[in-house]
Amino acid sequence: MPPTQKTIIGVMGPGEGATENDKAAAFTLGKLIAEQGWVLLSGGRDCGVMDASCKGAKSAGGLTIGILPGTTRAGMSDAVDIPIITGTGNARNAINVLSCDAIIGCGMGAGTASEVALALKSDKFVILLNNDEISQRFFRSLAKNAQLEYANSPQQAVALIKQKLSEK
Amino acid sequence: MPPTQKTIIGVMGPGEGATENDKAAAFTLGKLIAEQGWVLLSGGRDCGVMDASCKGAKSAGGLTIGILPGTTRAGMSDAVDIPIITGTGNARNAINVLSCDAIIGCGMGAGTASEVALALKSDKFVILLNNDEISQRFFRSLAKNAQLEYANSPQQAVALIKQKLSEK
Amino acid sequence: MPPTQKTIIGVMGPGEGATENDKAAAFTLGKLIAEQGWVLLSGGRDCGVMDASCKGAKSAGGLTIGILPGTTRAGMSDAVDIPIITGTGNARNAINVLSCDAIIGCGMGAGTASEVALALKSDKFVILLNNDEISQRFFRSLAKNAQLEYANSPQQAVALIKQKLSEK
Amino acid sequence: MPPTQKTIIGVMGPGEGATENDKAAAFTLGKLIAEQGWVLLSGGRDCGVMDASCKGAKSAGGLTIGILPGTTRAGMSDAVDIPIITGTGNARNAINVLSCDAIIGCGMGAGTASEVALALKSDKFVILLNNDEISQRFFRSLAKNAQLEYANSPQQAVALIKQKLSEK
Numbered sequence: 001m002p003p004t005q006k007t008i009i010g011v012m013g014p015g016e017g018a019t020e021n022d023k024a025a026a027f028t029l030g031k032l033i034a035e036q037g038w039v040l041l042s043g044g045r046d047c048g049v050m051d052a053s054c055k056g057a058k059s060a061g062g063l064t065i066g067i068l069p070g071t072t073r074a075g076m077s078d079a080v081d082i083p084i085i086t087g088t089g090n091a092r093n094a095i096n097v098l099s100c101d102a103i104i105g106c107g108m109g110a111g112t113a114s115e116v117a118l119a120l121k122s123d124k125f126v127i128l129l130n131n132d133e134i135s136q137r138f139f140r141s142l143a144k145n146a147q148l149e150y151a152n153s154p155q156q157a158v159a160l161i162k163q164k165l166s167e168k
Numbered sequence: 169m170p171p172t173q174k175t176i177i178g179v180m181g182p183g184e185g186a187t188e189n190d191k192a193a194a195f196t197l198g199k200l201i202a203e204q205g206w207v208l209l210s211g212g213r214d215c216g217v218m219d220a221s222c223k224g225a226k227s228a229g230g231l232t233i234g235i236l237p238g239t240t241r242a243g244m245s246d247a248v249d250i251p252i253i254t255g256t257g258n259a260r261n262a263i264n265v266l267s268c269d270a271i272i273g274c275g276m277g278a279g280t281a282s283e284v285a286l287a288l289k290s291d292k293f294v295i296l297l298n299n300d301e302i303s304q305r306f307f308r309s310l311a312k313n314a315q316l317e318y319a320n321s322p323q324q325a326v327a328l329i330k331q332k333l334s335e336k
Numbered sequence: 337m338p339p340t341q342k343t344i345i346g347v348m349g350p351g352e353g354a355t356e357n358d359k360a361a362a363f364t365l366g367k368l369i370a371e372q373g374w375v376l377l378s379g380g381r382d383c384g385v386m387d388a389s390c391k392g393a394k395s396a397g398g399l400t401i402g403i404l405p406g407t408t409r410a411g412m413s414d415a416v417d418i419p420i421i422t423g424t425g426n427a428r429n430a431i432n433v434l435s436c437d438a439i440i441g442c443g444m445g446a447g448t449a450s451e452v453a454l455a456l457k458s459d460k461f462v463i464l465l466n467n468d469e470i471s472q473r474f475f476r477s478l479a480k481n482a483q484l485e486y487a488n489s490p491q492q493a494v495a496l497i498k499q500k501l502s503e504k
Numbered sequence: 505m506p507p508t509q510k511t512i513i514g515v516m517g518p519g520e521g522a523t524e525n526d527k528a529a530a531f532t533l534g535k536l537i538a539e540q541g542w543v544l545l546s547g548g549r550d551c552g553v554m555d556a557s558c559k560g561a562k563s564a565g566g567l568t569i570g571i572l573p574g575t576t577r578a579g580m581s582d583a584v585d586i587p588i589i590t591g592t593g594n595a596r597n598a599i600n601v602l603s604c605d606a607i608i609g610c611g612m613g614a615g616t617a618s619e620v621a622l623a624l625k626s627d628k629f630v631i632l633l634n635n636d637e638i639s640q641r642f643f644r645s646l647a648k649n650a651q652l653e654y655a656n657s658p659q660q661a662v663a664l665i666k667q668k669l670s671e672k
Binding site: 173174176207233235239241246248249250251252253254255256259262263266267290 | 341342344375401403407409414416417418419420421422423424427430431434435458
């Protein structure tokens with residue numbers, strides 16, 4: 001890895017459908033990711049897990065990337081530093097996961113499920129945070145060995161990624 | 169709907185990871201879809217559910233569309249009439265589901281899971297065929313009311329779609 | 337090429353900005369393409385060269401594919417048989433050209449220019465119909481040897497494609 | 505524009521086909537863009553204008569984004585800080601232009617032509633640097649009023665963008 005290149009960690013989760021729990025976890029994830037010197041990547045919209053994780057990263061002085069579905073910056077989180085305007089709608093979910101060194105699914109919804117599934121398909125390391133047993137069992141059945149972990153806290157999620165990156 | 173426009177039904181399922189059961193069901197699905205006068209859409213590759221569903225449709229004189237991930241026709245099923253060469257990799261999964269009037273998930277894998285999730289996200293009618301209880305419960309938790317049905321046979325899957333289309 | 341697979345010819349040209357000349361040429365192109373037994377592919381919208389070429393193809397009983405930029409069939413030409421709903425905006429221009437055996441640029445505009453350029457980049461055979469000298473000289477400077485031809489009539493454009501396909 | 509959000513300027517030009525002149529101009533462009541505090545965006549590959557513009561920006565301590573066509577970081581310029589891995593091939597050209605506040609075409613080739621055309625289609629401000637008269641006349645015929653300017657030096661290109669951004 002060249003000296004200038006940054007580690008990019010994706011936090012994927014619901015927008016409008018995010019719970020208070022999801023948003024609180026996402027904020028802490030963003031903060032912890034920034035404190036590691038990693039770049040945060042999300043779907044970049046101004047709601048739910050996307051917005052909260054970016055705000056968390058900015059609270060710790062981090063850099064944030066938002067991969068936006070639309071053709072303009074409309075509806076973007078204020079806490080996105082680097083907006084990538086894809087104009088490709090949900091097809092951008094595939095770009096989200098390819099661009100990350102690891103992915104954390106924080107909460108669950110149809111969009112998040114597509115991102116977790118695409119991440120597994122693309123051989124990315126995935127962590128599920130605060131997910132119910134059904135989600136865990138479903139994605140376990142799709143994952144390759146050692147590709148998927150569960151975490152009960154943002155701290156544990158970041159620790160698992162730190163360990164995984166150190167193995168490379 | 170204008171007179172010339174055709175109803176397009178998507179059959180999504182594993183490629184290399186498809187079981188014999190998945191492939192047999194996909195062949196029958198393709199055949200039944202063609203017999204309804206519908207166009208079959210799949211991921212278009214020369215293996216698994218994609219190939220089997222196209223072959224089934226051709227066995228009944230149907231028309232088949234393959235939405236291919238690569239930049240050429242390499243690796244395409246012989247039974248694809250209309251290859252759409254996207255060059256967009258897994259991002260094409262979003263195109264697969266947007267292009268269909270209804271989607272049948274036949275078998276399960278990471279790619280299929282992303283397509284079922286994107287179909288739910290895009291407000292498409294989805295049928296899960298021959299899926300285990302965990303998959304059914306997982307996608308049920310993501311679906312809007314009346315958006316998702318389970319089927320135990322290709323015949324039942326096609327009957328459910330026929331009924332849904334008649335309600336529009 | 338497998339027995340079932342069809343030859344697909346793309347007609348690319350302006351939408352709202354098309355001239356009467358462009359639309360008349362596009363209609364004739366569509367008709368001639370259908371008479372050859374080829375499938376017509378266009379951007380699928382209900383205006384300009386897209387709409388006229390599809391209508392021409394249908395007038396001769398041909399099959400038409402429309403690769404649409406939006407997420408629904410809204411704004412689609414009535415004469416599209418097979419709508420592919422990409423939801424990827426102008427990024428779909430890359431899909432248009434990859435999916436064709438040859439491309440005819442009929443008229444010129446910013447979108448058409450991007451398609452002709454992407455077709456040259458993707459090593460497709462391209463014909464420019466009714467284009468001015470500046471356009472011809474510009475694209476000639478980008479094209480590989482024997483990759484680009486000019487035509488003065490739809491009949492000549494189709495004859496050039498017929499000859500090119502016979503050389504493969 | 506929120507306080508954290510950065511101005512992003514795209515430099516688009518040939519890869520393997522770039523001339524020495526193109527590469528020298530691209531290096532200077534990258535340097536001047538970084539000196540303005542702007543973020544540099546390019547196609548991110550390790551050759552031609554993409555590589556040279558990133559290296560120039562890094563020489564002045566700037567931040568660089570590379571929108572890559574492939575599914576991994578293979579073939580990426582060492583001077584890219586933020587790689588966006590699209591996996592969408594040339595379809596990523598549409599993402600390149602949407603993500604930028606202004607675009608500089610530096611040199612010309614089929615890929616660059618598609619980006620300049622897509623930028624005009626997407627109502628972006630475009631500058632052509634070191635382009636021949638045919639290219640200038642061709643793109644002038646596609647551009648809306650005040651959307652396209654020519655520059656004879658990197659310094660002039662950056663001055664034109666600075667003025668345009670100040671008018672917003």
